[in-house]
Amino acid sequence: MATRGLYLLLGPASALGVGRFAYALVLPLMQGAWGLSYAQEGLLGSANTLGYLLGALSSHHLLLRLGYRRGFFLALFLQALALSLTGALGFPLAFALRLLQGFLGALVFVGGAALLMASGGSSPVLGLYYGGVGLGLLLSPLALREGLSPLEAWGRLGLVAFLLSLPSLLALPALREPPPPARGEGGLGPIGLLLLAYGLYGAGYIGYMTFVAAALGQGGLLFTLLGLGALLTGFVWGPWVERVGGWRGLFHVLLVLFLASLPPLAKGFPALSAFLFGLSFLGVITALTQAFRALLPPSAWPRAMGLSTAAFALGQAIGPTATGLFAEALGRAEGALWAASALLFLALLPTRAPTRP
Known part of the structure; x- marks a missing residue:
């Protein structure tokens, strides 16, 4: 495998x-x-x-x-x-x-x-x-x-x-092909909060990715570090999520992502911010997938993946406009990073809700 x-x-x-x-x-x-x-x-x-x-x-x-x-x-x-x-x-x-x-x-x-x-x-x-x-x-x-x-x-x-x-x-x-959905299956209630968190994450992550180069400069270096961090996602977050579970793992990876996006860190240590952000933004998906496996039967996994990707895409469509308007209000691109951090903080909140497989 x-x-x-x-x-x-x-x-x-x-x-x-x-x-x-x-x-x-x-x-x-x-x-x-x-x-x-x-x-x-x-x-x-x-x-x-x-x-x-x-x-x-x-x-x-x-x-x-x-x-x-x-x-x-x-x-x-x-x-x-x-x-x-x-x-x-x-x-x-x-x-x-x-x-x-x-x-x-x-x-x-x-x-x-x-x-x-x-x-x-x-x-x-x-x-x-x-x-x-x-x-x-x-x-x-x-x-x-x-x-x-x-x-x-x-x-x-x-x-x-x-x-x-x-x-x-x-x-x-x-x-192997995923199993077909079971008869009468359609209740995805256990993952509703996860879908909400994932949509907010999509809006916050794309806000950072869209405006970080404009806010900090050094676009080529930052995107190289983002790509390098993303390539290491599986080696870092995969074992951790396997150990602590998807729900707790999602909170942990979103916390690192939120901290990496904060403008004081991004402005003071831009390379560290970009690398940690790249390392973590795909770790969210790893944790989310593990949570689906714990909360849903195997026949519901493919549908859950489709719905979560739709929630992410919707958040990603809204994120650049929302963060851009905040930057416009403050008169500088750094404002977009503050807005992105706020969205990522909001994504953290649903993952603190208690749940049981």
Whole structure:
């Protein structure tokens, strides 16, 4: 199972680390070549977020119909193709393909996690899977250079995404399909507070990620440290969550994330803040998954993963606007970090509620 997890971590590396977050790296090239307005730039980012939300909401039913194994790998390779074509014909096609890539990326993320859970993956293995996003963050800048056209830049990123996807096929024969939902199953009451915490986390985490470079400078270094920390998530948080349980582990990882986001630490020790934030922001998902396993029957896990990803996507859609408005009110980007910290603190509160499997 450990080896299998190492293969499947390339799914999030491809679909999220490259497919989603590399947009910020290509945006300056698109600005220069296509003369995009700020509104168009925002629309391209929102298209991907909207696609991710729609994919998360429909993931359980769609993957159940296709088969989780078939759906995971089909989405994984199709999103790489969508990436490679994003720079081909200008804004309208780019908008449609960013929407499609977000939709397919959600299927990859939810589907891979459900397959690992059904196949007996432990918290450390799931931590490695989620931490794969960090590998994509680290590799994306290496594929790009100054002077590329949008077509060349997106083509390179699509190739990286495709090459990352290929080794994951080695896991296919050993993966087991999640069980179908039991008759009459539909009550996810035990995880309601977790979904609330996860949505607030999504809003706070993206607020920090969006504005940390503007608030602190040193964008290249900070994102390298974020990616390095994310890559180590499974090694640090996986064993800890396995030891203390998902609910307590979620409180612990959110506490570290909240402390790492606080502006006094971020301004005084920006490298430490970025590394701790990168180390912890994917640990939230590891703990959440372990909590699902303790609170729900196996047949309910895939649906819970889809709902949690939707809650996260909704929070992530709201977060940049909420934190940006706070920065606007204070007149400086540091205000966004305070708002992000406040949202992460609110995410902590539901995880203190007592619960029993």
